[in-house]
């Protein structure tokens with residue numbers, strides 16, 4: 436897909452920022468597991484924390500294609516910073532942008548979009564992941580308040596977020612019709628944190644457990660109407676899949692870049708590896724897969740921007756880009772040989788970070804269910 440001049444200029448700007456400021460720190464971030472607060476501040480200054488949100492609500496006033504390019508370029512050098520951006524923008528910001536009333540937008544969307552506050556999204560529970568309608572967290576109405584009880588798990592940026600959008604059920608017997616979406620603010624009475632997870636990859640990203648014990652929130656924190664929560668979350672995930680596709684694409688591109696550079700600078704029998712036909716074959720396969728992933732991601736973004744159906748295409752983009760990215764990261768390690776499994780080169784980090792793209796925000800199996808239902812009907 437040919438990008439417009441404006442999209443290409445934006446791509447150059449984000450690439451420049453990612454290469455100059457984030458790339459030199461990506462290895463240390465992975466080693467120390469420290470959250471990149473300084474990059475959050477820089478992304479806010481560069482208006483990257485809510486690229487697609489209109490300027491009147493604190494965003495950059497651009498579109499989903501710009502946003503996908505931003506996530507891709509940042510993911511190309513650092514998966515941890517990329518997942519922060521994707522989770523904040525697609526999962527923390529979007530539900531309020533999409534389903535919030537004007538008062539909620541003024542209160543939460545503007546500071547989230549400006550990057551002054553961090554957003555997060557609590558759907559997954561210890562016993563409800565892929566089956567999103569099986570939410571066990573309950574909500575009870577109590578005068579002008581709601582009382583929440585339950586727990587959420589594997590929540591990106593959960594314990595550092597200022598604003599978290601969660602689901603809870605009024606009545607499990609009602610299935611997805613009984614689920615509502617709520618805004619919970621840091622410090623709400625009865626809201627606490629379990630442990631942050633130690634993960635295979637994305638070490639600079641925080642993955643938390645959230646606990647609600649008679650947690651009290653005002654009635655004004657309901658998003659949409661009671662019972663709208665499942666659909667708000669499904670539609671949020673539809674867009675989120677584009678951003679995870681973009682991140683998977685970026686990480687895969689990073690692995691390809693590393694493999695190309697290594698094959699040109701390292702020799703076998705006196706000749707650069709890049710002169711070997713078997714290496715050329717691997718590079719060609721990786722590059723073709725990555726380009727196909729890029730087309731799917733950009734297409735899903737362009738459809739969303741045009742107001743056209745994009746559910747199937749977003750699921751395809753996430754499924755294909757994470758599969759292609761994993762394959763590329765694996766081949767990049769093969770091209771590096773044993774050096775590829777050491778931390779001298781970034782490819783071992785890329786494969787660990789990329790693995791999470793196949794699982795988070797809906798596994799590949801879930802994406803296939805979504806795609807098949809769009810083609811075959813339910």
Ligand code: COS
Nearest residue numbers: 558559564565566567568611669670672673746796797801
């Ligand atoms: N976009 C918009 N609406 C959707 C939707 C989507 N992608 N998927 C389902 N819906 C709507 C349906 O249209 C239906 O509404 P109506 O009854 O008015 O038609 C309602 O939601 C229930 O749909 P369905 O019966 O298909 O829901 P299921 O319980 O069968 O679940 C899947 C469908 C598996 C697709 C859903 O549970 C899912 O996406 N799970 C994965 C969740 C996930 O990604 N978790 C990762 C962690 S969150 S970061």
